[in-house]
Amino acid sequence: MSVRGKVDEIAVRALRSLLPPRCLLCGAPGEGDRDLCAGCAGDMARNQPCCARCAEPLAVAALMCGACLKHEPPFAAAWAPLRYAHPLDLIEARFKFHGDLAAGRVLTDLLCAAFDEASPLRPDCLIPIPLHATRLRERGYNQALELARPLAARLGIPLRIDLLERTRATPAQTGLDAAARKRNLRGAFAVPVGADLPRHVAVFDDVMTTGATLREAARVMQRAGVARVDVWALARAPQRR
Template sequence: MYRVDGDPHPTGEPASLRRRLGHWLRVDAAHLLWPSRCLACDAPGLDGLDLCAACVAALPWNRRACPRCALPLPAPDVCGGCLREEVVLARRGRVPVLDGVHASFVYAAPLDRLLPRFKFHGDLPAGALLSQLLAETAATRPRPDALVPLPLHRARLRRRGYDQALELARPLARALDLPLCGDLLQRVRATAPQSELSAGARRRNVQGAFAVRTDRPVPAHVVLVDDVMTTGATLRAAATALKRAGVQRVEAWVCARVP
């Protein structure tokens, strides 16, 4: 494991890079026998991390963002879109269903290479790396009662062979010593891929797509785990199902936010 401090201006120089990330705490025998390779460019990796120094320096950290939707901003503040949503909901006597979003990165290089390989092409080592990076940025956040991966519908799970959100959430739960509720939330309706739809169509596409198991106690505070957030329609639909089942606070932790 390594530590990331709060320096928002990485220089990319090896010395400052080590100061920013901290010293590696240990090098296991496997890395001594098989040195790590950078999963983004195939250069020699750093000890304990499957990225090279140059790719680590290029990581697009999302350090200043809207706390409601993780939209990258010049300074941390609630974005205009979320402010407008709050006004509209307040007129209806409602509040946002998703209580906050944390995204480790902006969706840009080298994440825009690693995430599609992990999500669509079975690159599970890339997923393990992304979970490791997500754990570093989420470690100082308020601890939820449980992590809940955003589930795939069983038909898509059969085609893909793995659930990318669950692959992110398992090592994340271990790293942060948090309970994992892998089957609390279920996707009960098959939907079209969100990437093919407009923002309005995305919202309609996932309405009623999720349900919470009634034979399990629901935690008071859960964090949804997923790979990428674009409009947030899927996360909001999942949060709606959780809130209706009795969850009091629902947040989301994602690897990357599309600006």
């Protein structure tokens, strides 16, 4: 660890001794160093059972969901350890739309802990879904990047933000159905010309809703010559039928 890292760690410990962690959801004492109590952590819905191919939440265990059996997705496998439901959605909204760093730390802890439990196939690098420059200026940060950064560090694999570009500013996906989301994202991503691509990558987003964003990114990576593309997310939203 660098001198700067040691100083930061000491500062964090000193701050924690003065201001012990409190649960962001109920205000109870946090568990360990996390701003989340054991009870609220237990309320986070695990994404099991789910489709082994696209991580779609299922009511009963099955190898693949009907949609994947009908149309093979453009990625090899998906990993999304939690279901996007209450109370995870409250913490995610605080982080994504309000810049709450404490909420971001909680999500990072949940993500890294889930990987330690599940250990999906480790890729050569992790690629966060990029924001268009316009959206990045509005929000000030890319939530997918901020969650992917500590996970890549935990895994000891490169975090690559130079292999996928957002080439078109698309309207927000919120409120669009699956077909509209797919149309909205056509031509939204590109791999830079001359990029040195690994054989196996995982593309990461914070939440996988219909999967349109990650599917389009996976298609682009495949067309550019990546041998295997997986998609990862913190959480998967159940589909509305």
